[in-house]
Amino acid sequence: MGAQMGFDNWDEIRTAYQVARAGTVSGAAEVLGVHHATVIRHIDALEGRLGARLFQRHPRGYTPTEAGQLLLAVAQATDDQFAQLGARIAGVGEDVSGDLIITSLPNMSQMVLPALAQLTAEHPAVRLRYITDLRVYRLEYGEAHVAIRAGARPTEPDNVVQPLCVRESALYAAPAYIAAHGAPRGDADLAEHRFVGSEPGKARAPYHHWLAAHVPSDALVFASNEFAAQLGAVRAGIGLGFLTVVEARGDSGLVEVMPPRPEWSAPLWLVTHVDLHRTPKVQAAVRALKAAASVCPDAV
Numbered sequence: 001m002g003a004q005m006g007f008d009n010w011d012e013i014r015t016a017y018q019v020a021r022a023g024t025v026s027g028a029a030e031v032l033g034v035h036h037a038t039v040i041r042h043i044d045a046l047e048g049r050l051g052a053r054l055f056q057r058h059p060r061g062y063t064p065t066e067a068g069q070l071l072l073a074v075a076q077a078t079d080d081q082f083a084q085l086g087a088r089i090a091g092v093g094e095d096v097s098g099d100l101i102i103t104s105l106p107n108m109s110q111m112v113l114p115a116l117a118q119l120t121a122e123h124p125a126v127r128l129r130y131i132t133d134l135r136v137y138r139l140e141y142g143e144a145h146v147a148i149r150a151g152a153r154p155t156e157p158d159n160v161v162q163p164l165c166v167r168e169s170a171l172y173a174a175p176a177y178i179a180a181h182g183a184p185r186g187d188a189d190l191a192e193h194r195f196v197g198s199e200p201g202k203a204r205a206p207y208h209h210w211l212a213a214h215v216p217s218d219a220l221v222f223a224s225n226e227f228a229a230q231l232g233a234v235r236a237g238i239g240l241g242f243l244t245v246v247e248a249r250g251d252s253g254l255v256e257v258m259p260p261r262p263e264w265s266a267p268l269w270l271v272t273h274v275d276l277h278r279t280p281k282v283q284a285a286v287r288a289l290k291a292a293a294s295v296c297p298d299a300v
Helices: 007-022 025-032 036-050 066-090 106-122 175-181 187-192 206-214 227-235 280-295
Strands: 055-058 061-064 098-104 126-132 146-150 159-167 169-173 195-197 220-223 240-244 255-258 266-273
Touching: 007 025, 007 036, 007 055, 007 061, 007 066, 025 036, 025 061, 061 066, 098 106, 098 280, 106 126, 106 227, 106 280, 146 280, 159 280, 169 175, 169 206, 175 255, 187 206, 195 206, 195 227, 206 240, 227 240, 266 280
Parallel strands: 098 126, 098 146, 195 220, 195 240
Antiparallel strands: 055 061, 146 266, 159 266, 169 240, 169 255
């Protein structure tokens, strides 16, 4: 059967991984800080041990074969986990210092930033990283220490999930839009209006699903994957748009044309990994975020 791969082969596997990423021996040698002859020796030795070609050689460089792609999938996953291990280790100290990674959806910064300001004031040795993204960051890989999730209660194993608050959303327009098109009088005339929203197929918020069920698809005249762009489009009068009450009320460039409804609202959850949940650093972040959640209309 196949050769036994021990830990003494990790240098060769890492070399193969870098050759695949760079596409050339010289590129991999530069990343690894070794001579290009060392790279060639590692690849040759690894292919000999496996009894299979990992790369097709051609004048422009190296391209992984099917066997190479199988090996590199494992190498990629291993490299990712080692890269993220530092974040996990950094969270286990008994003092509140070092890196603290918090992640949320992009349009939550108005709620999160006061919490982070409080955190840095109370614990100046903390280095905060606040990552906003639509994708779900994996706490078990150390991608974040604390995550704020919206929607259905998260169900990943080994995570501690706590309710944070409920974010109310309402339908808003700019004065310029109302001057040009009027304001909707009720659900029945929504189809006559123009809307701003998320890219079709990528919208997860409850109000986007509600909108899709109540207006024709061509009523969505402006779509973006950026919340800031959606907000700017509503302010510019391009169309009506759903916004959270927290970010929209008090904005003189916006008029609430339909008040919040339960079916447009989304619960927020604080998510931490069970291994780090009780560490002082994570507990400090959780306390600060819960205090800041008072800006939600319905803190829970």
